[in-house]
Amino acid sequence: MNHNKQNPLGIIAIFASLAEVFGTVVLKFLPNNIQMIFVWFVICFPVLIVLLFFFVLYKKPENFYSPDYYKNDNNFLQAIRQKLNILGNEVANDSTVPQDIREKVQQKIDLAQEQLSEIDIVNDEDKISLIIDGFRIEANTVKSFYRNVFDYLTANDIEFEQLVPFKTGNKRYLISKDGKHISGRAFFAPIIYDGYYIETHKSKIGAKSDIIKFLNALSLKVES
The missing domain is CATH 1.10.287 (Helix Hairpins)
Structure with a gap:
């Protein structure tokens, strides 16, 4: 790892310092009626820069780190x-x-x-996979896994609209039309597929279990 990196606040400090130095040099060449305005600018500019820095740092801290x-x-x-x-x-x-x-x-x-x-380096054991009517579907993430499953259903003209919304528990749906669970809470990490919302905020094991229930409801032969 390279440790010879400049902190973002240090870069801003250097920039503000240079602005102050050059501003001071330029000041004596300005007309008297403009000098007071320029003095206030030189005072306020670095303060504004620092305030904006901390505002962005508070709202989006990850943007400051390589x-x-x-x-x-x-x-x-x-x-x-x-x-x-x-x-x-x-x-x-x-x-x-x-x-x-x-x-x-x-x-x-x-x-x-x-x-x-x-x-990522993903082992075979880390992938989500199942076989639908002899066709293997696998992926590294829940989102890509669900998308692959619904791509398979669409490609094979398998209708699933009659199951929407599909319950996976007393409070949650796997898929719905409005992106809300039974409890009324919005899906946390949905993908939108052909106008439907599919909840993907779950473990790989839970995702596989839920989609198997869904596919069984469609009378499809599923193998883990």
């Missing part, structure tokens, strides 16, 4: 995944955004998640 700041690459990738999950959840639950735009954004987020998964 991969070198993390103990290992997996921590960095995990931070990106969490950010994508939050963004996906915000888009999915924003009713002001048109449905087609939400679907396109969600697809881009899902693709990014899947590309991140390809970076």
Whole structure:
């Protein structure tokens, strides 16, 4: 790991210091009626920069850290995944955004998640897999696994609309039309597929168990 890295606050301090130095040099060349305005600018500018820095640091701290700041690459990738999950959840639950735009954004987020998964070194034991009517489906993440399953259903003209919404418990749905669970809470990490919301906020074991129940309800032959 490279430890010769400059802290973002240090870079801002250098920038503010240079602005102060050059501002002081320029001051004596300005007309008298402008000098007072410029003095206030020189005073307020670095203060504003520092306040903006801490505001962004509070709201989006991960934006200030390069991969070198993390103990290992997996921590960095995990931070990106969490950010994508939050963004996906915000888009999915924003009713002001048109449905087609939400679907396109969600697809881009899902693709990014899947590309991140390809970076990881995943053992066969870590993958989610099952066989539907002799066809094997597997993936590294719950989102990509669910998407692959529904791609299979669509490609084989298997209708599943009659099962929507599909319960996986007393409070939760696997898939629904409005992205809300039985309890009324919004899906935490949904993917949007053909206008339907599919909840992916669950463990790999739980995801596999839920989708097997769903496929069994469709009278499909499923093998683990």
